[in-house]
Amino acid sequence: DAGVIQSPRHEVTEMGQEVTLRCKPISGHNSLFWYRQTMMRGLELLIYFNNNVPIDDSGMPEDRFSAKMPNASFSTLKIQPSEPRDSAVYFCASSLWDRAGYEQYFGPGTRLTVT
Protein backbone atom coordinates (compact mmCIF):
# COMPACT_ATOMS: atom_id res chain seq x y z
CA ASP A 1 0.00 0.00 0.00
CA ALA A 2 1.19 3.50 -0.76
CA GLY A 3 1.91 5.68 2.22
CA VAL A 4 1.35 9.40 2.46
CA ILE A 5 2.52 11.04 -0.75
CA GLN A 6 3.93 14.56 -0.82
CA SER A 7 5.04 16.67 -3.73
CA PRO A 8 7.35 18.19 -4.58
CA ARG A 9 10.13 16.64 -2.46
CA HIS A 10 12.28 19.73 -2.86
CA GLU A 11 11.31 23.28 -3.71
CA VAL A 12 13.60 26.26 -4.16
CA THR A 13 11.97 29.60 -4.75
CA GLU A 14 12.66 33.28 -4.46
CA MET A 15 11.26 35.51 -1.79
CA GLY A 16 7.85 36.84 -2.73
CA GLN A 17 6.86 33.89 -4.88
CA GLU A 18 3.85 31.68 -4.22
CA VAL A 19 4.56 28.13 -3.08
CA THR A 20 2.09 25.25 -3.11
CA LEU A 21 2.79 21.98 -1.33
CA ARG A 22 0.65 18.93 -2.02
CA CYS A 23 -0.35 15.90 -0.02
CA LYS A 24 -2.24 12.69 -0.73
CA PRO A 25 -3.19 10.92 2.51
CA ILE A 26 -3.53 7.18 3.00
CA SER A 27 -6.80 5.90 1.60
CA GLY A 28 -9.41 5.44 4.32
CA HIS A 29 -7.83 7.84 6.77
CA ASN A 30 -10.10 10.60 8.02
CA SER A 31 -7.60 13.06 9.47
CA LEU A 32 -4.79 15.03 7.90
CA PHE A 33 -2.09 17.12 9.55
CA TRP A 34 0.42 19.65 8.23
CA TYR A 35 3.65 20.11 10.21
CA ARG A 36 6.75 22.23 9.80
CA GLN A 37 10.18 21.11 11.05
CA THR A 38 13.20 23.33 11.64
CA MET A 39 16.32 22.91 13.73
CA MET A 40 15.38 25.86 15.90
CA ARG A 41 11.70 25.12 16.54
CA GLY A 42 11.46 21.37 16.03
CA LEU A 43 8.27 19.81 14.66
CA GLU A 44 5.34 22.22 14.83
CA LEU A 45 1.71 21.46 14.00
CA LEU A 46 0.35 24.03 11.56
CA ILE A 47 -3.19 22.82 10.91
CA TYR A 48 -5.25 19.66 10.93
CA PHE A 49 -8.40 18.45 9.24
CA ASN A 50 -10.97 15.86 10.21
CA ASN A 51 -13.30 14.58 7.49
CA ASN A 52 -11.97 17.38 5.21
CA VAL A 53 -12.96 20.09 7.70
CA PRO A 54 -10.27 22.27 9.31
CA ILE A 55 -10.41 21.67 13.07
CA ASP A 56 -7.51 23.71 14.43
CA ASP A 57 -5.40 26.20 12.47
CA SER A 58 -3.91 27.93 15.49
CA GLY A 59 -0.44 26.84 14.43
CA MET A 60 -0.56 28.62 11.09
CA PRO A 61 2.05 31.35 11.53
CA GLU A 62 0.54 34.13 9.46
CA ASP A 63 -2.11 35.00 6.92
CA ARG A 64 0.46 34.21 4.27
CA PHE A 65 -0.21 30.54 5.01
CA SER A 66 -3.39 28.79 3.90
CA ALA A 67 -4.44 25.15 3.66
CA LYS A 68 -7.28 23.40 1.90
CA MET A 69 -8.64 19.90 1.73
CA PRO A 70 -11.18 19.80 -1.10
CA ASN A 71 -11.71 16.04 -0.79
CA ALA A 72 -10.57 13.05 1.24
CA SER A 73 -7.63 12.28 -1.03
CA PHE A 74 -5.94 15.65 -1.48
CA SER A 75 -4.71 18.63 0.49
CA THR A 76 -2.60 21.69 -0.26
CA LEU A 77 -0.57 24.08 1.86
CA LYS A 78 0.04 27.43 0.19
CA ILE A 79 2.44 30.19 1.16
CA GLN A 80 1.92 33.55 -0.53
CA PRO A 81 4.17 35.50 -0.54
CA SER A 82 7.03 33.30 0.65
CA GLU A 83 9.84 34.62 2.86
CA PRO A 84 13.29 33.23 3.70
CA ARG A 85 12.13 32.39 7.24
CA ASP A 86 9.63 29.96 5.75
CA SER A 87 12.51 27.68 4.78
CA ALA A 88 11.89 24.35 6.49
CA VAL A 89 10.80 20.78 5.89
CA TYR A 90 7.03 20.53 5.65
CA PHE A 91 5.41 17.22 6.54
CA CYS A 92 1.94 15.95 5.88
CA ALA A 93 0.57 13.15 8.06
CA SER A 94 -2.68 11.22 8.02
CA SER A 95 -4.46 9.01 10.53
CA LEU A 96 -7.63 7.15 11.29
CA TRP A 97 -8.90 9.38 14.08
CA ASP A 98 -11.16 7.10 16.07
CA ARG A 99 -9.71 6.98 19.56
CA ALA A 100 -7.06 8.42 21.82
CA GLY A 101 -3.54 7.37 20.98
CA TYR A 102 -4.15 7.07 17.22
CA GLU A 103 -1.11 6.62 14.98
CA GLN A 104 -0.06 9.32 12.56
CA TYR A 105 1.59 8.22 9.32
CA PHE A 106 4.00 10.81 7.99
CA GLY A 107 4.94 11.51 4.42
CA PRO A 108 8.57 11.97 3.34
CA GLY A 109 8.31 15.75 3.57
CA THR A 110 8.93 18.69 1.25
CA ARG A 111 12.15 20.59 1.81
CA LEU A 112 11.43 24.24 1.05
CA THR A 113 14.19 26.77 0.52
CA VAL A 114 13.26 30.42 0.03
CA THR A 115 16.12 32.62 -1.13
Add this chain to the structure above:
Amino acid sequence: TQLLEQSPQFLSIQEGENLTVYCNSSSVFSSLQWYRQEPGEGPVLLVTVVTGGEVKKLKRLTFQFGDARKDSSLHITAAQPGDTGLYLCAGETGTYKYIFGTGTRLKVLA
Protein backbone atom coordinates in the same frame (compact mmCIF):
# COMPACT_ATOMS: atom_id res chain seq x y z
CA THR B 1 1.91 27.09 26.14
CA GLN B 2 2.52 23.37 26.52
CA LEU B 3 6.11 22.32 26.13
CA LEU B 4 7.78 18.95 25.94
CA GLU B 5 11.44 19.07 26.80
CA GLN B 6 13.66 16.17 25.84
CA SER B 7 17.07 15.38 27.25
CA PRO B 8 19.72 14.95 26.25
CA GLN B 9 19.56 16.89 22.98
CA PHE B 10 22.46 14.94 21.49
CA LEU B 11 23.93 11.59 22.39
CA SER B 12 26.82 9.74 20.81
CA ILE B 13 27.60 6.30 22.18
CA GLN B 14 29.41 3.11 21.26
CA GLU B 15 27.63 0.02 20.03
CA GLY B 16 26.56 -2.17 22.93
CA GLU B 17 26.07 0.62 25.46
CA ASN B 18 22.77 1.35 27.20
CA LEU B 19 21.06 4.74 27.19
CA THR B 20 17.99 6.55 28.45
CA VAL B 21 16.20 9.47 26.86
CA TYR B 22 13.80 11.63 28.85
CA CYS B 23 10.69 13.58 27.90
CA ASN B 24 9.35 16.04 30.48
CA SER B 25 6.48 18.48 30.75
CA SER B 26 4.48 20.34 33.34
CA SER B 27 1.29 19.38 31.50
CA VAL B 28 -0.75 16.20 31.79
CA PHE B 29 -1.26 14.24 28.58
CA SER B 30 -4.00 11.82 27.58
CA SER B 31 -1.40 9.65 25.89
CA LEU B 32 2.19 9.89 24.82
CA GLN B 33 3.96 8.58 21.76
CA TRP B 34 7.55 8.00 20.77
CA TYR B 35 8.71 8.35 17.16
CA ARG B 36 12.02 7.76 15.41
CA GLN B 37 13.00 9.85 12.42
CA GLU B 38 15.81 9.09 9.99
CA PRO B 39 17.42 11.67 7.69
CA GLY B 40 15.24 12.59 4.73
CA GLU B 41 12.19 10.78 6.07
CA GLY B 42 9.17 11.48 8.21
CA PRO B 43 8.85 10.30 11.82
CA VAL B 44 7.73 6.70 12.34
CA LEU B 45 5.72 5.70 15.39
CA LEU B 46 7.46 3.34 17.84
CA VAL B 47 4.94 3.13 20.67
CA THR B 48 1.91 4.72 22.33
CA VAL B 49 1.45 4.73 26.11
CA VAL B 50 -1.86 5.69 27.65
CA THR B 51 -1.98 4.72 31.33
CA GLY B 52 0.09 6.41 34.03
CA GLY B 53 2.94 4.10 35.05
CA GLU B 54 2.59 2.00 31.92
CA VAL B 55 5.67 0.20 30.64
CA LYS B 56 5.96 -1.14 27.11
CA LYS B 57 8.79 -3.10 25.54
CA LEU B 58 9.71 -3.25 21.89
CA LYS B 59 12.67 -5.64 21.53
CA ARG B 60 15.60 -3.71 23.09
CA LEU B 61 13.54 -0.56 23.67
CA THR B 62 11.63 0.02 26.91
CA PHE B 63 9.17 2.89 27.23
CA GLN B 64 7.65 4.16 30.46
CA PHE B 65 4.89 6.70 31.04
CA GLY B 66 5.14 8.63 34.30
CA ASP B 67 2.60 7.98 37.02
CA ALA B 68 1.22 11.51 36.66
CA ARG B 69 1.23 11.29 32.84
CA LYS B 70 3.54 14.32 32.57
CA ASP B 71 6.75 12.58 31.58
CA SER B 72 8.16 9.56 29.85
CA SER B 73 11.42 7.75 29.27
CA LEU B 74 12.88 5.60 26.54
CA HIS B 75 15.60 3.12 27.48
CA ILE B 76 17.64 1.31 24.84
CA THR B 77 19.64 -1.75 25.84
CA ALA B 78 22.75 -2.73 23.90
CA ALA B 79 22.41 0.02 21.32
CA GLN B 80 23.17 -0.80 17.69
CA PRO B 81 24.10 1.46 14.75
CA GLY B 82 20.61 0.86 13.36
CA ASP B 83 19.20 2.74 16.37
CA THR B 84 20.77 5.95 15.09
CA GLY B 85 18.22 8.68 14.46
CA LEU B 86 16.16 11.49 15.91
CA TYR B 87 13.86 10.36 18.72
CA LEU B 88 10.75 12.45 19.28
CA CYS B 89 8.15 12.22 22.01
CA ALA B 90 4.66 13.57 21.36
CA GLY B 91 1.98 14.30 23.96
CA GLU B 92 -1.72 14.21 23.24
CA THR B 93 -3.34 17.39 24.49
CA GLY B 94 -6.83 15.97 24.85
CA THR B 95 -8.27 17.15 21.58
CA TYR B 96 -6.75 14.41 19.41
CA LYS B 97 -3.90 16.83 18.82
CA TYR B 98 -0.27 16.05 19.58
CA ILE B 99 2.57 18.40 20.44
CA PHE B 100 6.06 17.17 19.72
CA GLY B 101 9.10 17.32 21.96
CA THR B 102 12.36 19.06 21.16
CA GLY B 103 14.00 15.80 20.06
CA THR B 104 17.05 13.71 20.97
CA ARG B 105 19.55 13.04 18.23
CA LEU B 106 21.22 9.67 18.83
CA LYS B 107 24.29 8.37 17.06
CA VAL B 108 25.51 4.85 17.73
CA LEU B 109 29.06 4.18 16.62
CA ALA B 110 30.11 0.74 15.42
